[in-house]
Amino acid sequence: MFCKTFVPTTSSSSRTWTRFSRHGLGGLLLGIAILFMAMAGSAMAQPESPQKQIDGWNVALEKVDAAIEREGTSDAEFKALKQQVTDIVAAANALADSLAPKVAAATAQVEQLKPTGATDAPESEAAKENRQEAEKQLSDLAGFQKQALAIASHGSYALAQIGEHRRMRFTAELLERNTSLIDPGLWGDAASDLPGITGRTGSVVGEWASLVASRSDRSAIAIFVGLLALIVAVLVPGRRFLLSKLRRPHADAQPTVRTKVMSAAAIVAVNVFLPLIVLVGGQSILNALELLPYRIDQLWTGATAAIVFFSLAFGISRALLAPTRSTWRLVALDDAVAMRAFRLSIAIAAVQAMVVFHQNFAKVTQASLSFTIALDGVASIVIAVLVIAMVRGLTRRAEPSEEEGDDPADEDFGLRRLALMAAGLASGAAILANLMGYVALGRFITTQTVWTAVVLSLLYLLMKLTDELTAASFRRDGVVGSRLITSVGFAPRSVTQAGVLANGAAHLALIGLAFLAIVAQWGVDSSGLFATIRQLFFGFKIGSITISMSTLIAGIVVFMIGLIITRSIQGWLDTRFLPTTRLDSGLRNSIRTSVGYVGMIFAATLAFGYAGLDLSNIAIVAGALSVGIGLGLQAIVNNFVSGLILLAERPIRAGDWITVGAEEGTVKRINVRATEIETFDRATVIVPNSSLITGVVKNMVLRDRSGRVVVPVSVSKLSDAEQVKAILIECAKAHSLVLRYPEPIVLFLNFGEKSLDFELRCYLADIASGATVRSDLRFAIFGRLREAGVALPG
Template sequence: MLLKLRTLPAFLCLVFLLAFGSLAAAQDTESFLEGQREMLSGIENSVAGLETEIGHQSTDDAELVDIRVELERLGREVFDASLAFRPRLSEINTRLEQLGEPRKEGEPPEPEEVTRERTRLLDEKASFNVLIGDAERLSVRIKTVIEEIAELRRDLFTRTLSRRYDISAAVSTDVLGEFTQELGRVYTRVSAWLSFTVKYRLKPLLLATALASIAALALLFGGRRLFDDFVEPDRSEQNPTYLSRLATALFSTLIPSVSYGTFLVLSYLFLDYFNLLRSDIAPLLWSLFSVIILVYFVYRLARAILAPRRPNWRLLPVRSQAAQWLLVLAVVTAVATGFDHFMDQVYSVLSSQLSLTVATSLVATVVVGLLIMAIGAVRPLEDEEGKPRQWPLKFRYLLFFIGAAIIIAALLGYIGFARFLSQQVVVTGAIIATMYIGFLTAGAITSEGAFAHSWFARRLERHTAFDETALDQLGLISGMIINVIVVLIGVPLILLQWGFRLADLTAWSYRIAGNIQIGSLSFSIMGIVTGIVVFVVGYFVTRWFQGWLDGKVMARSRMDSGVRNSIRTGVGYVGLVIAGLIGVSAAGINLSNLALVAGALSLGIGFGLQNIVSNFVSGLILLAERPFKAGDWIVAGAVSGTVKKISVRATEIETFQRQSVILPNSELINAAVGNWTHRNKLGRMEIAVGVAYGSDVRRVHEILLEIAKSHPMVLKNPEPFVLFAGFGDSSLDFEIRVYLSDILTQLEVQNGIRFAIVDAFEAEGIEIPFPQRDIHVRSGFLKPEEPELPEDGETDDLEEETSAEPGAEKVVRRRRRRKTDPE
């Protein structure tokens, strides 16, 4: 009874907490559901409004693109909302599993609180499922509207290119007068705007121009300072490398063009910021600046490739005179295309007659077609005899075909198609040519040894400790980065020229940045790229910290080189692990979702990666326990040498024959390893020597001890010792035992002591014998081919003498000597 009274308050408290928690959870869930309903309802209303707006803007490509971007944004909001439901549903399902199934008939009834909680959770789950269904339906509706916009834009683009105009009115004599009149109207408007701005808004005008000039000059001079060797190449260099010519063409085009374009773009933006642009002047000024940038870029690109005045820096093998003509034709083609674009904008602002637009575009496109055919007719190459010859046949026919297609399309009235084709030839051709130079530069940089001999590598060598291998790897990375930059800049520019809008690219970038769902694992391409970038940055930061710690901190503490290497390696492993974890986190990958992968990896480790893991763990043990370090002289089995590097899998040992032996770390942990320089380099050295029987052994002992003590590299404490080792078969054996402060110098000490022994024994008349053996051969056992015995009855005996010098190969000598038979 007492026990029941004690448990009753606890039970009541549990029931109260369950009821209170259920009430709080219900209120929180209801507020969340209400917020999601309102958000989805607002998105649905926005989609309905955009659908209505599509019907009014079906002929305006720019407005359709803006509507599509807004729909893309709404679609992402719906997707994010559907993702927000999943944690709540998972929590509800988990709690339902904890509550279990309802009691069946015949079973004891469950508590009323449990039944009420299950009912509430089921209702919440049904509400969530309804909202998820609404979100999916709304997402499908948004995708359908986006597809409708894409279809409208395709039809609009097709109609623009396939529309045929009547050019008979465009070639009449009245068109010239109308053209002159429209130019007068443009002049009047621009002059009125300039006079008003100079008279009343001069200070903002000067400030806008000054700010744009400062930015452009900073970019120009900064680029020249960094790439001065390429922006203005050395005229005195007669045979520049292919990489130098490519880099010169690339940077001499980009840096001036970007600087000049920056000046014009910033000028327009600052003028707009200070409210200096009128609504009729702004589009004209922007169009004029665009044309100027285009013409200047084409000029710099053609000048860099053709190099009329610098034949040794020319990329194309053309004649100097032909290079000058090609440069002029390319620039005039760009001017004709730009003029057509600018006048089209003028006619749009002034609301001019359609015949003016048709006439201007007709003349401009025909001129562009003729110029392209003129480029094909130039004879830029030289034959074996030095005579001018034409372009290769396929390239020449391609130019003739493009030029003829533009002219025929324009004369047949397909002005839109002719304008589109001529603009792509000039603008897209310039972009593709620049991209091609960029790709060639990247390929030249990645070739073996090319980057190590470049100007940038020479500058790196002055300030860093990169060797040729590191520079070659850096060149490979630089080439990959250049390729990526060329693609990221060139492809969007080409797409913009081919009718796509900036909003299209924005929408695609949103799609790329959006999450990709595979089961419970979600990730994005941009997230993965971000994770890779973060890991690369972490890797280089780790390398920099390793160098700083080793060169600035541990070097000042006069720490042992082996300890420094162990700390440096350990810091590198820790830094890479941290960089990897941060990179995975930045990529947006939840590590808890990789449980299956981790399980499979563990299974693989159990079966196929045992040795790798064993060597890895052994490497960590070697770095922590430090039985040996870099620079130690060790003996591991049949391998003896100096430890050069302890890595994560194996240890590199350099033998005294300069052979590098890569020994797995597990063998060094599981087997006996001798370390001559474990705590210090103090060591004992032995030299064996033998003297002939009959020598004065005490005198020999004195001589050997005196030689050992007199050597300058032999330690006085512990003092040298000479051991009378024993009686050998052919000699009396002695052994000199000395201690050295550096055991690595033992070869030098051995040579010195042995030379001294030979000199001292020769002076004292002490013989150093070699092993010998006497063999007696009876006459009855002589072979028939042996020579006959002498007449005095003596026999020839064979004596086999074996001499062995310390450290040398054994040499066997045989000689015959006469010996009297005792019988």
């Protein structure tokens, strides 16, 4: 049939063969191509050999070493070198970590293949070849691992060298002395360069205009003009419109702290994010349309930074000082002082924004060094003078005669006064530095002073905002608090504690970010700090021990999850399962407590394992500490073991009526160390578990709750004894709580000097009601004796 199908007997079969040949050949070629690509892909997917990687890293680090020692390496090049070395160190450490289990497995294999010394049998050739192959593999793997660790050490040294060179460069630039501002020659040179700067600025603007005008696409020009108009409209009237919606009204009633903080945060957000989004978005659109040449892009970037900084300082000043609305003010200042501080802060922010823009403007216009020094020096001195004026206004206090009593904010004002004095001294030092020719140092001091003030003010506002948000969220009816109570089962007090912890964590995070923002001006590379934090979090080695905060935190989380599951099982047993059984309350409490102990031990074991702690090492440490435990903690261990014995043997149970020494009451709870007993006076007695095991304990309800009550009765010597006995028996049988069996009995105890002494003994089903029954019997007996005319001794 196969041959018949392909015999070209007719034109139809010939066409069929032609189609099959064409399609079959194409399919064959396609299959060969796919197979070849798969083989090539698998070859390309094969990991690079470790030795090739190590050699490449060595070559790269040698080039980095040469670049570090080379004169003229810029700071940007140092940053690129640092990133390159950081990647190499991370990759080398990853390679060493990946080879560690392979080295361990190869070591174990070599140990297994070694000939034993106990036997005299010669080693076979096959075993010898296997052992030699295993040793060679171990040698290769161990060599790769050692080389990778050496690469990591080399890279760490290179990183230290890069950091040292950058610090030295920063210090040298900062302490470089230039022409003093009081030198007339400086101003002459700066003035002579002014026409050139003006011309170059016009050239830059003209280049931009020519680029826009040369575009044949009119739609792009329309977008350009419309975008500029939109930016102006949003930054001026649009911003004012949004701020008018957030305007804080004059009110006779004092607004709440939460209202003031939320309003202040909204004002800062509008002032910062609105210009940031508009300017950055406009820059991106113009770059996409290719309407932003390089020099205009640099000026746009500088203008964006300056405007955003000014908006941030303006928003913070207005939010905190509220110059025209004292009831909304977040800092305790008089109206006149607040208005003066607001105006000075706006002036300082405007001059500092000009300094920020001038850094890019000087590069684009190729301003001379004299012009840059003159402008930076003047701006630095103006800022310093304004800061000193603000410090004087804020540190001025009322006269002692005008003050009434002690001010509770004196301590806070003292801290603020120290900070303001430090700012004033720094500003004075900046003025001196500028006059002596250290313009870079003076500008750095004033810039750092202003930036630190802005960051600390923003930190103050954000911490206030965090306080209000956590307080609102972790209330019983808050978003987080209600879910923790209903879903997880947190107690209201636990929800409050969780809110305090969350608030503290948020404060620490904000303080850390503020610290990074401040030290960034000092030449500290934030990437290095983040790398250190990342290393602390994900693990660092001390000898052969790896300490990782992430695994420790993961272990704590696992333990908390296990503890929550244990508490859930205990709650289910206590409220759902155990009440359906016939077990007494004491056995229920023992089961619940035992489940808690087992769950905690299981959760701790899982947590230790997840955190990477070797339980055998923990056992060794525990054995070494057993002597100390036996000497210093023997009482605690004794009480713990006694508690386990109480739960196992159950000589006392929760709810039992016991007597321990002079204390008598009901057992409420058997804990790990001690047992809680509630006396009949509603007082709680804490008894160590060891005292219940080694001491004498009277349990009134150990086997059952039945018991005997005794009521002594004395009557006159002239009374009829049989009549008295009958009355006592009748009163006992008439009480509903007295058992019919054993029957009540009356004992004639004694012939007193003036009385006949009897004793009524009867039994109850629950001895806990003994005091009530004795009182009822005394009332009944007294009434029946009076009715029968039986006299009492008297």
